[in-house]
Amino acid sequence: MHNVGFVEPEDMNVTSGKRRYTSLIGYCSSKLAQVMFSSILHKRIPAEAGISVVCVSPGIVYTNVARDLPKFLLAAYKIIPYFVFNAEEGSRSTLFAATDPQVPEYCDTLKADDWPVCPFLSQDCHPTNPSEEAHNIETAYKVWENTLEMIGLPSDAVERLLEGEELKCQYGIS
Ligand SMILES: NC(=O)c1ccc[n+]([C@@H]2O[C@H](COP(=O)([O-])OP(=O)(O)OC[C@H]3O[C@@H](n4cnc5c(N)ncnc54)[C@H](OP(=O)(O)O)[C@@H]3O)[C@@H](O)[C@H]2O)c1
Numbered sequence: 001m002h003n004v005g006f007v008e009p010e011d012m013n014v015t016s017g018k019r020r021y022t023s024l025i026g027y028c029s030s031k032l033a034q035v036m037f038s039s040i041l042h043k044r045i046p047a048e049a050g051i052s053v054v055c056v057s058p059g060i061v062y063t064n065v066a067r068d069l070p071k072f073l074l075a076a077y078k079i080i081p082y083f084v085f086n087a088e089e090g091s092r093s094t095l096f097a098a099t100d101p102q103v104p105e106y107c108d109t110l111k112a113d114d115w116p117v118c119p120f121l122s123q124d125c126h127p128t129n130p131s132e133e134a135h136n137i138e139t140a141y142k143v144w145e146n147t148l149e150m151i152g153l154p155s156d157a158v159e160r161l162l163e164g165e166e167l168k169c170q171y172g173i174s
Helices: 023-044 071-079 092-099 102-112 137-150 157-162
Strands: none
Touching: 023 102, 023 137, 023 157, 092 102
């Protein structure tokens, strides 16, 4: 869904009225924002830290995420099980990302090549290039900065956390 998303950094929650909010716009934009945030996180974490940042697509999975879909789409989910994974099948690419030794190697290669976006695995566990818009690094940096600000973390949060400092998000605290 991130392929059809668009993030307006000054209006990340689609509340300004410039774009009409729909759940589809919110969903697709949040998926793209997640890829963009991950790209900057991938850049900020030094190779020596031994931490890999990977975005993973699980495929189309029949979970509660589908509960608010229009009824005809819900019916389609149920009658085309060949294309729709159950939750167990849908966990495959996430488990692969978390356990296969090739994944950290792949992440290290992208980091060494200064590849602009984060590692991304498709539902069939293959390295994949995120959308063209995900390569918009200027927007990705703004998404990073705005997100840290929204959750009350300082701009050097990654560096401070890696040094062992304890930092707490302030989301929801007025
Ligand atoms: N299913 C798909 O086809 C699919 C495809 C691609 C990507 N994804 C992504 O995979 C992720 C997991 O989705 P899923 O399919 O497993 O959906 P899900 O069954 O609806 O699970 C979503 C989980 O997020 C929790 N959650 C929702 N809103 C929350 C909030 N405001 N604060 C804290 N927790 C919250 C839910 O908690 P409760 O159960 O307590 O509500 C639930 O455990 C999502 O990011 C989704 O976009 C899903």
